[in-house]
Amino acid sequence: MSSIEIRDSKDYRDSKEIIDDKETRDVKGRYRKDLQVANVQRTNEKLKDEDACNRKKDVLKNHSPEELVSIFDNLGIKKFRAKQVYGWVMKNISDFDEMNNIPKTLRETLKDKFDIGNLKVLVKRSSKVDSSSKYLFELMDGETVESVAMEYEDRLTVCVSSQVGCKMGCSFCASTIGGLIRNLEPWEILDQVLKIQYDLNKRVSNIVMMGSGEPLDNYDNVLKFLKLANHKDGLNIGYRHFTISTCGVVPKIYKLADEKIPINLALSLHSPFDEERKDIMPIARAYSIEENITACKYFVSVTNRRVTFEYSLIDGVNSSDKHAEALARLLRGILCHVNIIPINSVKESGYKRPSKGYIYRFKDRLTKLGINATIRESMGSDIEGACGQLRRSMTNK
Secondary structure, rough: OOOOOOHHHHHHHHHHOOOOOHHHHHHHHHHHHHHHHHHHHHHHHHHHHHHHHHHHEEEEEHHHHHHHHHHHHHHOOOOHHHHHHHHOOOOOOOOOOOOOOOHHHHHHHHHHHEEOOOEEEEEEEEHHHHHHHEEEEOOOOOOEEEEEEEEEEOEEEEEEEEEEEOOOOOOOHHOOOEEEEEEEHHHHHHHHHHHHHHHHHOOOOOEEEEEOOOOHHHHHHHHHHHHHHOOOOOOOHHHEEEEEEEEOOOOHHHHHOOOOOOEEEEEEEEOOHHHOOOOOOOHHHOOOHHHHHHHHHHHHHHOOOOEEEEEEOOOOOOOOOOHHHHHHHHOOOOEEEEEEOOOOOOOOOOOOOOHHHHHHHHHHHHHHOOOOOEEEOOOOOOOOOOOOOOHHHHHHO
16 A cells, blocks of 8 residues: 555545545544444453453352362363362451461462452440340341351351341331341352351351341352351351241241251241231232141151241230230141240331240149240340341441
């Protein structure tokens, strides 16, 4: 091509050079095409850069050692490094550079492709009346969830959340007031336990899923959490030391039973009467008490594990002798236990806690009717220990 500089149309008209019109059109056409290609390339590069910034990295704590072996192998990383990295992750490290037996080049690769996965402790409140502590954790997206640690002489039990908020709408529960924000990932549930274990410098022996959220509404992530926490190279907590509490998502109770994992199931019952239960728990409009009882019987038959029926005792609502007698008739013959939970006052619900006399009268009535029942000792009453209370109080500030 001749060395012709393309100028604006006026320059071309004024030029004294004799240029073939066809050649001029060809050169200008190529110039426009080159500009278009360059613009497309720049746009693609910009989108690629933005995508890299916005791309969510894989979280190491979401994976078992076996999964990390496969992931590392696909990345060309030697398999034995997976167990080393997993060991560091379970030690609650916050930075890849703490992995002092991992080469620097590999640490840089890990930084580029993964997040370790760490929750931030925003608030910790320790009770002055018992041995419980309440934690408010900030997630990586800025949302918050709660956990409670309950220390006993022979064990440390942690109550974890499975969702940010809850959509089930139970009228006595603070965690459902703002509705469901999102499900927690497996690592976000796991890290609640890790952070508490690290903070208290004591091994967690029992986990109850009775915090914010409905665990069976986040089924797949909860199931993976159970497996991660049970893994021999992880927390190594036996399945019999896990309890999942549900408000009665009946199809998932059957599904959980069919997993044949020997965990404990707790069903939030709260009334032996369908119509009354519908007022307390909206999910009762979808699944009747009979359907829930049948599902629980199936769970017992498959797992041979006792089912706990949780009964939040509410003054003037479900605390009469009539309720105790109907509850006993309903549960007779089932391998079960009733956990009587005097209601924690939640300002928005208007519910009140029964007097101590009424609480023990209800329990004694059940016992006389042949039902194994205990009263759950309330813990954390001075630190907003009930699920959702601390998160809601902080959100409202």
